[in-house]
Amino acid sequence: MRSLAEEQEYAEECREALRRMVSGARENVVVGEETWGDRYTAERLGFYLKTLARDLAEEGDNPPYFGLIRYGGDAGEHRDQAYYLGRRHISDAIGRPPMVIDWRAPVSTTFYRASPTDPRGLATRRRFGWSGNRLTSFEDEQLGSAEPAPTFGSELVRREIERARVGPMRDIVATIQPEQDEVVRTELEVSVCVQGAPGTGKTAVGLHRAAYLLYAHRGRLQRNGVLVIGPNRAFLHYISAVLPTLGEVDVDQTTVEDLLAGPDARRITIRATDEPAAAAVKHDVRMAGVLQRALYERISVPENAIVVPDGSYKWRVNQFEFAEMVADARAEATAYLIGRERVIARVVASLQRQAEARGQNCNGVWLRKMARAATPAVEAVWPAVKAEDLLAEILGSRELLSRASADLLNADQQNAISWPRPRKAKTAPWTAADAVLLDEVSALLERGPTYGHVIVDEAQDISPMQCRAIARRSEHGSITVLGDLAQGTTPWAARTWAEQLAHLGKPSAEQVALTTGYRVPASVVELANRLLRSLPVDVPQTTSFRSDGVLAITESDDLVSAVQRALPHEGSIGVIAADDRIADLTDTLKAAGIETVAPDGDGRVAVVPASLAKGLEYDHVIAVEPAEIVEAEPRGLNRLYVILTRAVSRLEVLHTRPLPRELD
Numbered sequence: 001m002r003s004l005a006e007e008q009e010y011a012e013e014c015r016e017a018l019r020r021m022v023s024g025a026r027e028n029v030v031v032g033e034e035t036w037g038d039r040y041t042a043e044r045l046g047f048y049l050k051t052l053a054r055d056l057a058e059e060g061d062n063p064p065y066f067g068l069i070r071y072g073g074d075a076g077e078h079r080d081q082a083y084y085l086g087r088r089h090i091s092d093a094i095g096r097p098p099m100v101i102d103w104r105a106p107v108s109t110t111f112y113r114a115s116p117t118d119p120r121g122l123a124t125r126r127r128f129g130w131s132g133n134r135l136t137s138f139e140d141e142q143l144g145s146a147e148p149a150p151t152f153g154s155e156l157v158r159r160e161i162e163r164a165r166v167g168p169m170r171d172i173v174a175t176i177q178p179e180q181d182e183v184v185r186t187e188l189e190v191s192v193c194v195q196g197a198p199g200t201g202k203t204a205v206g207l208h209r210a211a212y213l214l215y216a217h218r219g220r221l222q223r224n225g226v227l228v229i230g231p232n233r234a235f236l237h238y239i240s241a242v243l244p245t246l247g248e249v250d251v252d253q254t255t256v257e258d259l260l261a262g263p264d265a266r267r268i269t270i271r272a273t274d275e276p277a278a279a280a281v282k283h284d285v286r287m288a289g290v291l292q293r294a295l296y297e298r299i300s301v302p303e304n305a306i307v308v309p310d311g312s313y314k315w316r317v318n319q320f321e322f323a324e325m326v327a328d329a330r331a332e333a334t335a336y337l338i339g340r341e342r343v344i345a346r347v348v349a350s351l352q353r354q355a356e357a358r359g360q361n362c363n364g365v366w367l368r369k370m371a372r373a374a375t376p377a378v379e380a381v382w383p384a385v386k387a388e389d390l391l392a393e394i395l396g397s398r399e400l401l402s403r404a405s406a407d408l409l410n411a412d413q414q415n416a417i418s419w420p421r422p423r424k425a426k427t428a429p430w431t432a433a434d435a436v437l438l439d440e441v442s443a444l445l446e447r448g449p450t451y452g453h454v455i456v457d458e459a460q461d462i463s464p465m466q467c468r469a470i471a472r473r474s475e476h477g478s479i480t481v482l483g484d485l486a487q488g489t490t491p492w493a494a495r496t497w498a499e500q501l502a503h504l505g506k507p508s509a510e511q512v513a514l515t516t517g518y519r520v521p522a523s524v525v526e527l528a529n530r531l532l533r534s535l536p537v538d539v540p541q542t543t544s545f546r547s548d549g550v551l552a553i554t555e556s557d558d559l560v561s562a563v564q565r566a567l568p569h570e571g572s573i574g575v576i577a578a579d580d581r582i583a584d585l586t587d588t589l590k591a592a593g594i595e596t597v598a599p600d601g602d603g604r605v606a607v608v609p610a611s612l613a614k615g616l617e618y619d620h621v622i623a624v625e626p627a628e629i630v631e632a633e634p635r636g637l638n639r640l641y642v643i644l645t646r647a648v649s650r651l652e653v654l655h656t657r658p659l660p661r662e663l664d
């Protein structure tokens with residue numbers, strides 16, 4: 001095995017090889033641009049070469065590798081072989097073995113999963129310690145010896161997990177733990193649902209799974225795409241750097257709200273906010289039934305035949321035939337507008353049969369003319385509908401709403417979502433929940449495109465109707481569902497995964513639990529677990545990987561002193577409080593000369609509204625007045641649980657009012 005100096009030299013050689021790969025890729029772009037060929041091939045080649053050059057160049061100054069595995073004498077095809085593992089594959093010359101293997105390649109699994117009790121053919125596992133991009137140390141585990149060393153855990157892994165957090169989230173490729181690796185490498189066809197306590201690495205696992213799937217199934221997923229859905233924009237900002245560092249830049253990352261307001265649904269402008277009672281009804285899965293009925297009641301049974309004059313003839317589809325065409329299309333078609341098109345096509349086909357029987361030549365022009373002539377009759381029984389017009393009408397017409405929601409919604413529920421008078425779709429006071437309904441109606445009218453894989457983070461908070469919108473976008477693909485039932489804070493938060501998975505269209509997804517926490521230190525976990533016992537969900541408790549960390553409960557409202565106590569320590573500081581205290585607290589800190597930023601800003605001290613803290617983490621968290629956080633919303637205790645578990649190293653709870661008794 002190499003010494004430290006030799007390893008440093010090898011690291012330099014790898015960097016050099018990577019630089020050659022970048023310039024080679026750039027040269028290829030130039031050559032590719034001058035290559036003759038058909039336009040499609042030239043375009044595809046150009047796109048591929050440019051992507052490769054860009055990906056390689058974006059590699060930047062990351063350490064070229066983080067681990068080395070050396071197999072023993074009885075490891076089959078890998079016998080006595082050694083492999084360096086890094087964020088990306090590095091090769092020196094075509095035909096030569098790679099200098100560094102991508103962490104996602106099958107052989108890398110051994111690095112993550114081998115243990116003294118199951119060495120998987122390995123003799124040694126070496127982990128490298130880097131300071132910036134300088135290799136400073138390594139650590140060897142002898143896995144193949146007859147007498148395995150007692151497991152003491154890796155010091156480098158411990159240091160990485162306990163490091164102070166600054167700035168946005170980082171990748172965890174060097175230290176993925178075995179149970180996390182199993183989720184990351186689950187096959188593409190398999191949908192998984194991960195229930196994990198705070199800080200167990202769900203988000204990290206989801207992002208690494210996206211990168212893994214793109215590596216293992218690049219062709220398929222580049223066509224269909226991978227979508228990551230997170231709870232809010234601050235969270236997306238926080239995770240935005242992870243996939244690019246892993247070499248993956250073509251993953252869509254969005255919130256459910258933005259997904260539904262996206263380019264294919266830009267028809268409404270959200271101008272209003274629903275009352276809680278209205279939002280509760282609109283997010284209820286029964287609305288799917290209401291919308292479906294309201295749409296399909298537009299279809300009626302034909303009362304007349306279709307007669308189309310054509311020169312000296314008149315072609316006919318009699319009333320009975322026409323009714324049968326409508327009934328058949330209704331039974332077969334997957335979407336309303338497709339069914340309507342099908343009826344028109346069948347009417348035209350019938351006219352064509354009659355015309356051809358008379359020896360007429362039915363060319364394209366004739367067929368289009370017949371379709372135009374038949375459309376008004378079809379329109380009368382199967383009218384074309386625009387999603388926003390229909391939704392505006394359902395919410396604006398008590399008769400229609402009551403017909404469509406009979407036995408689904410009671411009178412109070414119907415009242416809650418009714419607009420006082422019919423509105424025009426364009427200027428109606430649309431709300432965020434209406435965008436979810438509109439998406440449902442749009443999908444009833446026409447099927448939309450689907451992704452190859454969808455990753456849903458904080459999935460416990462997604463409403464049944466939002467789940468259906470996600471299910472539609474992953475209908476022909478698979479999903480990774482990440483969440484924690486105990487952190488559910490929306491009015492519709494899931495109580496069980498079985499129910500949520502059914503709404504997401506994947507009732508048989510594999511359910512996995514992660515229970516080792518890598519963020520929150522043991523003393524803070526102990527406090528949070530007390531609260532967990534009083535939450536109405538059945539989830540396993542976390543055990544912390546970390547024995548360090550400090551918990552302080554201070555009876556005071558002196559936030560400035562609390563921040564000043566935190567400032568000398570390394571790392572980020574998050575002041576988290578009930579939403580309506582944020583402006584005040586920001587002013588107080590400003591007056592004391594302490595500069596603060598919002599949760600998506602880049603600065604040392606962030607002032608974070610409780611409602612935006614989900615998924616984020618700070619080295620030092622100051623949780624201000626838990627009683628206010630709990631009182632601010634119906635699921636206030638769950639919110640408090642989220643807030644207490646944002647701390648990486650130190651949590652200070654600042655209060656003047658009694659602490660909620662659930663914390664005792």
Ligand SMILES: Nc1ncnc2c1ncn2[C@@H]1O[C@H](COP(=O)(O)OP(=O)(O)OP(=O)(O)O)[C@@H](O)[C@H]1O
Nearest residue numbers: 172175176177198199200201202203204518519615
């Ligand atoms: N194997 C690991 N090695 C190093 N760091 C890790 C590992 N797993 C998780 N972490 C770190 O632990 C922290 C928590 O991870 P993450 O945010 O993914 O957890 P989570 O389960 O999504 O938490 P929450 O439910 O609170 O949002 C992050 O800083 C992450 O980088």
